[in-house]
Amino acid sequence: MTALKHPQILFASDLADGEVVFLGQAGWERDHARARIARDKEGAGALEAFGKAEIAANRVVDVYLADVEIGADGAPTPLHYREKMRIKGPSVRRDLGKQARGAA
Amino acid sequence: MTAHDPALARPNAPTTTYRYDEFDAAFVKERVAEFREQVRRRLEGSLTEDEFRPFRLMNGLYLQLHAYMLRVAIPYGVLTARQMRRLADIADKYDRGYGHFTTRQNLQYNWPKLVDTPDILEALAEVEMHAIQTSGNCIRNVTADHFSGVAPDEIEDPRPTAEFLRQWSSAHPEFSFLPRKFKIAVTGAAHDRAAIMVHDIGLAIETNEAGETGYKVVVGGGLGRSPFVGKAIRDFVSRADLLAYLEAILRVYNRFGRRDNKYKARIKILVHEKGIDEVRQAVEAEFAAMDRSVFSYDPAEFERIAAFFAPPPYETLTAESEKLRAESVAHPAFGNFVDVNVSPHKVPGYAVVTVSLKPIGGIPGDATSQQMRVLADASERFGFGELRISHEQNVILPHVKQDELFDLWKTLDAAGLATANAGLVSDIISCPGLDYCALATARSIPVAQAISRRFSDLSRQRRIGKLGIKISGCINACGHHHVGAIGILGLEKKGQESYQITLGGDPTFSAAIGEIVGPGVTADQVPDVIEHIVDFYLAERQENETFIQTWRRVGHARFKDVLRREGEDGADI
Numbered sequence: 001m002t003a004l005k006h007p008q009i010l011f012a013s014d015l016a017d018g019e020v021v022f023l024g025q026a027g028w029e030r031d032h033a034r035a036r037i038a039r040d041k042e043g044a045g046a047l048e049a050f051g052k053a054e055i056a057a058n059r060v061v062d063v064y065l066a067d068v069e070i071g072a073d074g075a076p077t078p079l080h081y082r083e084k085m086r087i088k089g090p091s092v093r094r095d096l097g098k099q100a101r102g103a104a
Numbered sequence: 105m106t107a108h109d110p111a112l113a114r115p116n117a118p119t120t121t122y123r124y125d126e127f128d129a130a131f132v133k134e135r136v137a138e139f140r141e142q143v144r145r146r147l148e149g150s151l152t153e154d155e156f157r158p159f160r161l162m163n164g165l166y167l168q169l170h171a172y173m174l175r176v177a178i179p180y181g182v183l184t185a186r187q188m189r190r191l192a193d194i195a196d197k198y199d200r201g202y203g204h205f206t207t208r209q210n211l212q213y214n215w216p217k218l219v220d221t222p223d224i225l226e227a228l229a230e231v232e233m234h235a236i237q238t239s240g241n242c243i244r245n246v247t248a249d250h251f252s253g254v255a256p257d258e259i260e261d262p263r264p265t266a267e268f269l270r271q272w273s274s275a276h277p278e279f280s281f282l283p284r285k286f287k288i289a290v291t292g293a294a295h296d297r298a299a300i301m302v303h304d305i306g307l308a309i310e311t312n313e314a315g316e317t318g319y320k321v322v323v324g325g326g327l328g329r330s331p332f333v334g335k336a337i338r339d340f341v342s343r344a345d346l347l348a349y350l351e352a353i354l355r356v357y358n359r360f361g362r363r364d365n366k367y368k369a370r371i372k373i374l375v376h377e378k379g380i381d382e383v384r385q386a387v388e389a390e391f392a393a394m395d396r397s398v399f400s401y402d403p404a405e406f407e408r409i410a411a412f413f414a415p416p417p418y419e420t421l422t423a424e425s426e427k428l429r430a431e432s433v434a435h436p437a438f439g440n441f442v443d444v445n446v447s448p449h450k451v452p453g454y455a456v457v458t459v460s461l462k463p464i465g466g467i468p469g470d471a472t473s474q475q476m477r478v479l480a481d482a483s484e485r486f487g488f489g490e491l492r493i494s495h496e497q498n499v500i501l502p503h504v505k506q507d508e509l510f511d512l513w514k515t516l517d518a519a520g521l522a523t524a525n526a527g528l529v530s531d532i533i534s535c536p537g538l539d540y541c542a543l544a545t546a547r548s549i550p551v552a553q554a555i556s557r558r559f560s561d562l563s564r565q566r567r568i569g570k571l572g573i574k575i576s577g578c579i580n581a582c583g584h585h586h587v588g589a590i591g592i593l594g595l596e597k598k599g600q601e602s603y604q605i606t607l608g609g610d611p612t613f614s615a616a617i618g619e620i621v622g623p624g625v626t627a628d629q630v631p632d633v634i635e636h637i638v639d640f641y642l643a644e645r646q647e648n649e650t651f652i653q654t655w656r657r658v659g660h661a662r663f664k665d666v667l668r669r670e671g672e673d674g675a676d677i
Binding site: 015016017018019020058061062079080082085086091092093096097 | 146147149152153167168169170171172200215216217218219467538539540547549550553599600601
C-alpha cells in the first residue's frame with residue numbers, strides 16, 4: 001500500500017449529456033458525495049483503470065483523478081477550486097448545474 | 105403600429121442581410137445530416153472520442169466544465185429578427201433559457217446535450233444559421249464593424265466584403281487544417297470598431313489616390329499568451345486582388361506556420377519570428393507565382409452580394425427630431441440613454457442604438473430567451489428587422505427613427521435592456537471564465553459583476569467617461585484583456601485565483617497592448633484597485649482627455665506609483 005498525499009476521486013463527463021459524473025461503488029454517480037474514494041496509489045490506479053475502460057466503452061469522456069478532503073460525514077470535497085466548481089455548477093448562476101438540484 | 109411595421113410600411117420589403125442561395129442551403133443541410141450520423145455513431149460506440157472530437161469541433165461543439173457548449177456563428181454579427189427568435193426558441197427547448205453573446209460576435213449555448221445537437225443544428229439551418237467553423241484550426245467566423253452600413257464615418261459598408269470572405273473561407277479545402285485557428289476582421293470606417301489590429305488578418309477598406317476602393321491589409325495581430333499588434337503587409341490591395349492576396353497569405357502561413365508547438369503556431373508568431381518584411385516577401389512571391397485565374401474577381405458577383413446589404417427603405421426625415429429633444433428633457437433616464445447608448449446615423453432622422461447586455465451586476469453578454477424575443481420584436485417594430493451583435497458583447501439596433509427612440513427605450517426598459525452604460529466603465533467585456541470554460545484558470549464573470557456594482561452610479565460613470573474594462577479568465581485572452589484600457593487577467597497562483605492588472609490597451613487603429621502595473625491581486629481586491637486607477641485618472645486628466653490619452657501622457661510609472669502607495673510597495677495589489 002502506497003499512501004497518497006490526499007485521497008482522490010475520479011471525475012468524468014457523461015458522453016450523452018456532458019454532465020459531470022463521479023465513479024461510485026457501482027458505476028457512475030452524479031452526486032460527488034457518492035464517489036468511491038481512493039486512499040492509496042493502488043486504489044487510485046484501480047479507479048483510473050476503470051475510467052479508461054469506461055472511455056473505451058464510450059460511456060464517459062474526460063476522465064481524471066482529483067484530490068479531495070474527507071468531511072466529518074465521510075463525503076469528499078475537492079481541494080482545488082476548479083473541481084469545487086464542477087461539483088456544483090457556475091458560481092454566478094446558482095439556479096444551474098448540480099447545485100440547482102441540491103446535489104452539492 | 106409604426107412606420108416600420110412590416111405589415112404596413114414595407115410589405116415584401118427587401119431584407120438587409122445576406123440570404124442563402126441554393127448551394128448554401130444544400131451545403132448546410134448536408135452538414136447537419138452528416139453530423140447527425142456522426143453523433144449516432146459516437147453514441148452507439150463505433151466512433152471513439154478521439155475520432156469524434158474533430159467532427160464535433162468542426163460543428164462548434166465543445167466539452168466544457170459542466171456540460172457541452174455549442175458555439176453558433178453569426179457572420180459579421182448580423183442577425184434577422186427571425187434568426188434571433190430561433191436562437192431564443194433553441195435556448196428554451198434545448199438549453200436553459202438563455203444564450204451568451206461573445207467577442208467573436210457569436211452565440212454560445214452552455215448546456216446542450218450531445219444527443220440534441222443534430223436537432224439544434226437543424227433548427228438553425230432552417231433560419232440560415234449554423235455552427236460550422238466556429239471551432240477548429242480553420243478560418244473562423246469573419247467579424248466586422250457592428251455599425252456597418254449606418255455609421256456616418258463609413259467609407260464603405262464592410263458587410264459585402266465580409267460575406268465575400270465568408271463564402272471564400274467556408275469549407276475551404278486548403279485551409280481547413282491550418283497550424284492554428286485563424287481570425288479575420290473587416291472595417292470600412294474612419295474609426296475601427298472591429299479591432300482589426302489584433303486579428304490574424306485585419307482589413308481596412310480604403311480609397312487610393314486614383315479613387316479606387318481597396319483594402320489595407322494588416323497581418324499578425326492577436327492576443328492570447330503572446331499578444332501582438334498586427335503589421336501592415338500591404339497598404340493597398342485592390343478589390344480585384346483581395347481573395348488572391350489573402351489566399352497567398354494563408355498559403356504562406358499554412359506552409360511556414362509552426363506546427364511543432366501549438367503556442368507558437370499562430371501567424372503572429374510567424375510574423376514576429378521572421379519579421380514582416382520576410383513574410384511580405386514570401387506572400388508577394390506566392391501572389392506573383394500563383395494561378396490567380398481561379399480567384400478572378402467578378403464585379404457582378406460582388407455587386408450581387410452587395411445588393412443584399414442595400415439600405416432599407418428609409419423615410420425622408422429632418423436631421424434632428426424635436427420630439428426626441430422634448431422627450432429627452434422630460435424623462436432624464438431616457439435622456440441619459442440617448443446620450444450614452446445612441447449613436448449618429450448616416451441617414452437624417454435615424455439613430456443607431458446600442459442595447460447593453462451589461463446590466464449592473466449582470467453577466468456580460470448573457471441574454472434570456474425572453475430578452476432575445478423582445479429584441480427581435482423591437483428590431484421589427486423599430487428597425488427593419490435587423491440586429492447586430494458587437495464584439496463588445498452588446499446588441500445593436502441599427503435603423504431606429506429618432507422619433508421612435510422613446511417608445512423603443514420603454515420597450516427595452518421593461519425587459520431590463522435599457523442600461524445606459526455603452527462604452528462606460530460598467531460595459532465590461534468578459535469571457536465566461538472558470539464558471540463555464542474548461543480552459544480557464546480563474547473566474548472572470550464575478551469580477552466583472554463586482555466592478556459593475558462598484559460603479560453602479562451611472563452619473564458617476566458618465567463623469568468618468570469612455571473607459572473599456574476587459575477581463576479574461578485565462579491566458580488565451582478571450583476577454584481581450586490585452587486591449588482593455590484596464591485589462592484584468594485571471595490566473596492561478598498557489599492554488600488561488602489571482603488577477604493581474606494591465607493598463608493602456610487599445611483595440612482601435614492606434615492599437616496598443618496593455619502593460620502590467622503590479623503583482624496579482626485577489627478577486628476581492630480588484631474593485632478597489634480599479635477604483636484607485638480611475639480616481640488617479642480623474643485627478644490627472646486634462647480637459648476632455650480619455651483614459652488612454654491620460655495614460656499615454658502621464659506614463660506607466662506614475663500609475664504604478666499610485667498603486668504601490670495604496671498597496672504597500674505593491675505587495676497587496
